[in-house]
Amino acid sequence: MLRCTRADGSVSWQKQEGKHATFFPLHDLTHYAVETELGFRRGFYGLIAEGWEIAETTGKTARGRLPNETLEVEYLVSAFSAERASGTATTATEFNDLAVTFASANEMTQPRELTDEDLARVRSRFNDLAMQWRSLAPGSALELAFL
DSSP: OEEEEOTTSOEEEEOOOTHHHHHHHHHHHHHHHHHHHHTOSSSHHHHHHHTOOGGGGGSOSTTOSOOHHHHHHHHHHHHHHHHHHHTOOOOHHHHHHHHHHHHHHTTOOOOOOOOHHHHHHHHHHHHHHHHHHHTOOTTOOOOOOOO
């Protein structure tokens, strides 16, 4: 289960079952690594901190289209997930070229340009978080702060 407690004490949570239960924890940890290491403030966790409910982050609710920064983060999270699935690290040039294509196809502003060092920080943070997650005892929780 993902449970996010905001600064005001309000909570948004979501429980995943079945195949989603194995996918979403690592997806959510990738979000955390991308958003914290690259300084995004309006990615998934930023929206939750602003008061959005987890279910509203699909872009298919009354809130409407997600902010461009959120979409940029979603692209990056997907790219890092695809990279892990392929087993091949992507260079910053490749990441940036694909991000520009994604932004153009979705009528977004140009994404920020990432360096190989940026990518290395995200990968390292994700690997640390994934190791922590996988070493948890059943019923335990991994608590992270998003500022």
